[in-house]
Amino acid sequence: MCKANLKRIGAGDAFFLLRCGAASPGIVGFGRVGSAPFQAPHFDPAEQAKGTVADFVQLRFDHICGSTQAPLVPRHELLQGDLVCGEWQSRSTGKLLPPQVAQALQKLVEQRSPAKDFVGADEIEPDQAPLKEGATKTVLVNAYERSAEARRRCIEHHGYACAVCDVHFELHYGSELGKGFIHVHHLKPLHVIGVDYEVDPVADLRPVCPNCHAMLHRKRGQTLSIEELRGIHQKYRMARGLD
Ligand SMILES: [Zn+2]
Ligand SMILES: [Zn+2]
Numbered sequence: 001m002c003k004a005n006l007k008r009i010g011a012g013d014a015f016f017l018l019r020c021g022a023a024s025p026g027i028v029g030f031g032r033v034g035s036a037p038f039q040a041p042h043f044d045p046a047e048q049a050k051g052t053v054a055d056f057v058q059l060r061f062d063h064i065c066g067s068t069q070a071p072l073v074p075r076h077e078l079l080q081g082d083l084v085c086g087e088w089q090s091r092s093t094g095k096l097l098p099p100q101v102a103q104a105l106q107k108l109v110e111q112r113s114p115a116k117d118f119v120g121a122d123e124i125e126p127d128q129a130p131l132k133e134g135a136t137k138t139v140l141v142n143a144y145e146r147s148a149e150a151r152r153r154c155i156e157h158h159g160y161a162c163a164v165c166d167v168h169f170e171l172h173y174g175s176e177l178g179k180g181f182i183h184v185h186h187l188k189p190l191h192v193i194g195v196d197y198e199v200d201p202v203a204d205l206r207p208v209c210p211n212c213h214a215m216l217h218r219k220r221g222q223t224l225s226i227e228e229l230r231g232i233h234q235k236y237r238m239a240r241g242l243d
Contacts, residue, residue: 026071029064030109063113072112106191111221144186144199151184153201164212182207
């Protein structure tokens, strides 16, 4: 990452990983930046021995292709339509994409990444950086759903009952086990969020139980609205004679 871009990168920013070279080039990963830039011993052992430091940020991958897998967006697609931009010719790191290109690309990678494993916010360690070759687990919750402060303010306003099915863990499982447990869901799709976006915990977040949270995110590239899922949930409750 070059110094010039370091000032402009921050927690919550989207990033894309570009595979270069002749064999199967293209976008092979994406996610969100998980920390502000920080300095740490250089990644090159020779430099490290000299005491050199380098700039780092933590990256949280929503998806990363294995080394033998085809890219999510092959290079030839980056050179046409909404994705055209000068940065694809460059081999240096930390390039800033024009906002329209970033949004179009975000939409595409969200649609194409396999939405097979749901990972709830509570299962993600705050400083987890799952950068492993071949890791294909898709993390569907986003950075806003992982923010402790945003979560606290959401619950303060909306309470602990699931916004879809009304389950309340303390009422169902007692205070010892259930108290304080709920997931938080972010309503806005990441590809419509602009660069200057700041989460509004009351307007943008809702408490949801892990079952409903998984159902909201079940369809690849298309998150259901709370109202849609509430409608579906009610319909099947009635069909089972529960209402
Ligand atoms: Zn629920
Ligand atoms: Zn969610």
